[in-house]
Amino acid sequence: MIAAATDTSAVTNEWAMTEVIKHPGVLRKVQEELDRVVGTDRLVQESDLAHLTYLRCVVRETFRLHPAGPFLIPHESTMATKLMGYDIPAKTRVFINTYALGRNRRVWDDVDAFRPERHLPPEGSGGRVEISHGADFRILPFSAGKRRCPGARLGVIMVLMALATLFHCFDWSPPEGVRCKEIDTEEVYGMTMPKAKPLVAAARPRLAPNLYD
Ligand code: HEM
Secondary structure, eight states, X not given: OHHHHHHXXXXXXXHHHHHHHHOHHHHXXXXXXXXXXXXXXXXXXXXXXXXXXXXXXXXXXXXXHSOSSTXXXXXXXXXXXXXXXXXXXXXXXXXOOHHHHHXXXXXXXXXXXXXXXXXXXXTTSOOOOOOSOTTTTSOOTTOOSTTSOTTHHHHHHHHHHHHHHHHHHEEEEOOTTOOGGGOOOOBOOSSSOOBSXXXXXXXXXXXXXXXXX
16 A cells, blocks of 8 residues: 555656656746746645646656556456457456557557647636546556556645645756756666656755745
8 A cells, every 4th residue: 555655656756857857848837837826935735736737737748658557456357358359258367558558659649759738628628637547548547447546636636746846946957967858768667667767856946945944
């Protein structure tokens, strides 16, 4: 339970930080939105999160490219079934490849590009960006159905809150001598899919000093 809650959130945060720092244009848009929604004279609160549309797109895009659970938890079919022409006998061990789902060229264009804008709801629709699978099941960061992650709502809040605070309070850049586009995105497969090498980045405060007390 503790690993299911902490490792998944930490891995997601590190991937989101990596992709945003690698793409300074995205960082600028995230910070513009934070300054517009939160302002610069207070810290982010949980009630702000629903209004951070672009940051929600960043998290959804992070889940598309770097799902914390690349093969979910193995499941077993309880009865024989047919799926897209394939016979699946009862008691078959089933793995759901969420990594491939997020990079499926029949579903997504420009699959390797980190482009949060692709998740923006149509202009004027007032739609909220769904971070879980939503109605279209095009990503499955928390799985779906009866064995779906029971901590999904909390997980989304934890990830959004951490990222919003880190991007609101600090400017971020790669360490001296490294260019943004050189930040590596090598991953390691396992129960979760962390970065192969931890992200190293420099933080500079961007709010008034009294907010850091
Ligand atoms: C960003 C954060 C999180 C992500 C991406 C995530 C993702 C997942 C995924 C993919 C599964 C497997 C579901 C399946 O295979 O069908 C899972 C299961 C689970 N998660 Fe999460 N999770 C997150 C946060 C949390 C939190 C905060 C908690 C608890 C407070 C939690 C508790 C669990 C538990 C108990 C299971 C096992 C459920 C079962 O087997 O029935 N998770 N999670």
